[in-house]
Amino acid sequence: MTINTLADLLIEIRDAESKVIDERGIKHPPTIGAMYEGLTQRMLNETILDGLGLKVIRNSFIRYAPELVSKEFDIMIIEGEGNPIPYVEDIFEVGLQQVIAVIQVKKTLNPKQFEEGILNLRSIIETADMLDVDISRKYQLDMYASAFRSIAGESLLLRDKLRNQFSSVTQEGVFWALKWEAILPARILLSYNGYKTEEGLRNVFSRYLKSQNGPSKTRVWGSSPLHLPNLIISRDSSIIKNNGLPYTLPMTQDQWMFYTSTFGNPMRHLIEVIWSRMCYRYGLDPEIFGEDLTVKGVNHFLSSNVVNIDGQRSWDYHYYDVPKHRLSKVSADRDWEPVKLNREQFYIIGYLCENGELPINKINTCLQDFSLSVEESSFIRELTATGLVYIKDFKAIALSTLRCQAIKTQDGVFCADNNTGRLSRWIKNKYPDTEPHVNWLADF
Incomplete structure (x- = not known):
């Protein structure tokens, strides 16, 4: 039931x-x-x-x-x-x-x-x-x-x-x-x-x-x-x-x-x-x-x-x-929707998925590899507002999710905690022709 x-x-x-x-x-x-x-x-x-x-x-x-x-x-x-x-x-x-x-x-x-x-x-x-x-x-x-x-x-x-x-x-x-x-x-x-x-x-x-x-x-x-x-x-x-x-x-x-x-x-x-x-x-x-x-x-x-x-x-x-x-x-x-990520958010979330956490003062260092940069305080404020990350010990950001996953679509990159399979169900309903695999993609 x-x-x-x-x-x-x-x-x-x-x-x-x-x-x-x-x-x-x-x-x-x-x-x-x-x-x-x-x-x-x-x-x-x-x-x-x-x-x-x-x-x-x-x-x-x-x-x-x-x-x-x-x-x-x-x-x-x-x-x-x-x-x-x-x-x-x-x-x-x-x-x-x-x-x-x-x-x-x-x-x-x-x-x-x-x-x-x-x-x-x-x-x-x-x-x-x-x-x-x-x-x-x-x-x-x-x-x-x-x-x-x-x-x-x-x-x-x-x-x-x-x-x-x-x-x-x-x-x-x-x-x-x-x-x-x-x-x-x-x-x-x-x-x-x-x-x-x-x-x-x-x-x-x-x-x-x-x-x-x-x-x-x-x-x-x-x-x-x-x-x-x-x-x-x-x-x-x-x-x-x-x-x-x-x-x-x-x-x-x-x-x-x-x-x-x-x-x-x-x-x-x-x-x-x-x-x-x-x-x-x-x-x-x-x-x-x-x-x-x-x-x-x-x-x-x-x-x-x-x-x-x-x-x-x-x-x-x-x-x-x-x-x-x-x-x-x-x-x-x-209708529930996952978070739509911009380029900077995408790369930082991807880094967190692979490494667990990132010092705040290293955010732009991380983005340099992709020829990107951000104003740190506003970037952190907007990213924490998504509910995907939180501030740890005042000096780093870390994932607040249990199973953070994302998918690239023709409408952009979407990300959510897929611990309950919610993101997978959303993809199946929204993009029925998408392969049933949700994970990080190599390119934006």
């Missing part, structure tokens, strides 16, 4: 079963909440891949330490078994490292319930921060390194240790936020009704943030991008965090575009957020995501940078206005 087929199945289950719930006519709020939590559990069970020892539990708790337990969470996807709580059925305590995702479920979303859901999910971060939880598993470090490279365009390590030097205070803020994103489970707020439009969901979120981020002297701690959910769904509208798991947008002009929004089947986003963590945790083949030759249309929503206010660092938010007509229809998908 492809990810799109599964997403469509979840929508069918959601629509059919929520109608059954509503037709029961039950008015008791706790019972209504329990029914929608049960429906969510059923849908999430469809997303769990066989053989991984995962299960979906309800109304359970995270045991952080012998004398410290979390609030109750509506739904958790966990690894292994939970510790049953005495005298109640199917309610458990689990360790933080067991938890892959936490989902707070709402039948209807309004400003009060929106805030309740945000604060409930935020409590995970606040408690873990008190306990000085750190990265302890290789897959967490891999998630962290990949996210930082794709967003900041630089290496996570500096001389083989976690870096302690940064290009800006915003990059440092992103560095610490992404570390916690790799440590903690995905946090998701899921509503079945409420805001029916993308505009409505964006507006309630904007109002919430403005209430949390008033004048500098009354700012509320814990309203940084880290403290906000990875995914918010209200009916068919979604707000998606670009934290590299799996969604990402590179920083531009020292701004982290950490939230986008979209309208259309939200279950694909739910699946992708969960599966991306499973891929890292269990070494799954990324091909589980399918052909992946379309990119979901999204609208810019929130970017942020770190500023100094009264001697303290704080995140400053920037809201993006989007024409109303774009927020009132299904976001149009676009």
